[in-house]
Amino acid sequence: MKATYKKYILNFKRPSGTSRGVLRTKETWFLILQEGEKIGVGECGILRTLSIDDRPDYEEKIQWVCENIHLPLEDLLAQLVEFPSIQFGVEMALKSFEAQDPFQLFPSAFTEGKKGIKINGLIWMGEEAFMLEQIQQKLEQGFSCIKLKIGAIDFEKEIALLQSIRKKYSALEIELRVDANGAFSTKEALQKLKLLSELDLHSIEQPIKQGQITEMAQLCATTPLPIALDEELIGVFSASDKDKLLASILPQYIILKPSLIGGFKGTQEWIDLAEKHKIGWWVTSALESNIGLNAISQYTFMQDSHMPQGLGTGSLYTNNIESPLQIKGETITYNPKENWDINSIL
Template identity: 40%
Template structure:
């Protein structure tokens, strides 16, 4: 019979991470340990990465919901793909259950517990890496310039820059400096985290366009769906939806309808925020059928969740860099020895 228990863990940032939405010194996450009392050698560890203040399921009773899920694990028939993945209506918990069930089906597990990987692929066998983008968090111009130089020196061909927390004129000047540092061959993605207003968004995109920006994530907040749709039709810079995709599994069809109405150029997929792996798969099918690009990004998971994301996205054989370089953000990340970041390449070496 299967059993499960959960624990909360506080991840500590190496620095105060600044976005237009918040300043973060730590992030709490949850781990679920799943094991069979008839087979003590089969313990898997999976992450339920609630994002406080952002996840659709962020509520005071979240831990009570984890209690219920862990009590129900004994009823799982994990050999059936859908049985346990539908056991929770919450994106982060469903992500954890999908990873755990898949890992058990694949025969993963050890006495000490291993991170649950939802697939077996060339990446999980150490045969190829997942290419990732570098990430430059917000800060003053000296700090961001230093971080940009570091990413360029580390060999990143695509670098994502957080914007929206400072005066726009100052940010524009800073971005010009960062473009000079990066050079013309480096691809720059921007992430505004909904910092612009509908009234100012187009003018700001026009001023950013000469910097040869690959894309900008979520220039407007999700509630401005109609304005986002209009912006996507006329934008000089391709727009990627991120926060607009945050949902519960039960609401994924509504989210798909929103995507089809807004028609962005890209989707940024965070499975633990957008309904779990199955819902992220649905969004990818929509994107590809509608000619939209996509990439996957971490929702600041620990190395446990990051390894699961790497395994999942590698199944798609991605051709553009993914946003899975957040493992070095923390001073106390969970050690997953197989997970290695080498420049712009994320490896899993079993």
């Protein structure tokens, strides 16, 4: 078996605002395994400034994987602990290589096209008019769960935006999730959570910056609005450290991005520990191409979660890999009659 990799630049259809700036492109690396006619494809995708493995030796480590792909998976993953997105790419590529169909990693009613996964509609940060436009589009498309990035425009304007949605739609009609990406200071966080809680929101992701364990634990204990940890999970590698973090903070939810937390193995550890501590969870993509999104979607379907998942990112790019993934209303589906176009990465 021969392993190679290829860097690929994904181009956003329109600049997408986050608390870490505006995204126009997204780097990713495809790990390709070949033996005769048989292939396997994985994706190693990082988010600059957020991924723990955003470091100068990243591509060098992918090259190391290609040279050592013959090692047992357990040994490979052990050497890649500090590179969670490469761990994920390796798991994905090997599972793809071993599968009967290299793009059906977890055969199920999802890959047969019989069932879909309910997802939330994602609203990007931006000017008020732009955010309102996105909200209207998502509602017209049939989404009943909407996630808004907040923390970019004036907080009072964001509250007004949420209030305008609530005037039209009750919490029974539209579930609202917000993601602060750590934008609140510890001093103002509780007061802002109280204001937000009056709007019947489902939850808020990462209200304060990661790494403030005591402050986050206190917030989770006193919050009137359920808190979901996101960035807080990044860089926590061992199962014992994961358990300690959850036991210390006891959040209401955790959000799982396989590319940021060590792929299938890392995600499963978090799920098992969350369920041990009676903490809710859902899975979200980290702006992967359709290669990674496909793997995450298939894995997520197998978890049998009935919450809306964060898997609606496939249509963000002008040059995504054409795939059988489709969004119908508020559901992501897989049409096995459609083909993958991977000529651009082979």
